[in-house]
Amino acid sequence: MSIIIYSPITGKLVPIESVSDPVFSEKMLGDGVAILPEEGVVLAPASGTISALPASGHAFGMILAPGVELLVHVGIDTVDMNGEGFTLLAAKDQQIETGQRMIEFSIDAIKAAGKDTISPVVLIGAEINVLAKDYVEAGEPLFEIIGVEL
């Protein structure tokens, strides 16, 4: 059975190529999708262990299988906000279940900081097949990972 990644965020889907940061648009890490958030909540996109979760709460990463990693990044250059507007509901090394609340954030705070709210969900180390179209609710299937079995 292929691995399904569930949307961490509710909002409009945008091609990853249109994200203003080349690390995402040029797929330097890997392929993915971007979401324009309509609600300031981030849910766990898969079950597993949180491998990276900075105190700033603007992003997190999971290692799904050896060499297969997932990065959820809330907004662009939001590391500069130093956690302002972000509330962490999970911790690094914690075991999480799909759909669990991980981060709450203020869309207005990101805009007030002059940052883009567009939020890339990137898969590192494997190909994806996007399942969602145009608009996605948090918790709905976002993409499946091709060629990796759990």
Next chain:
Amino acid sequence: MTEQSVTLHPEMALHARPAAKFVQAAKRFDARITVEKDGKVANAISPISLMGIDAGKGSTVIIRAEGADEVIAVETLMKILVDGPG
């Protein structure tokens, strides 16, 4: 094995964009490379593990490499961290 302690550039931290650049450079070497901060060890070709050691601006890490090209690997990767975002 070659190892080197490195203090990151004051504007350099191992978050998404710098980690991606670091991984792209590390992948060019055959040596097995790790980055350690405060006892937490990351695999240099794993972006998420690099982001997971919370190497913030100006922090000090140890780069270790093991393999035929370990010396040039450590030198190259050290330079990325010291020179900072460019």
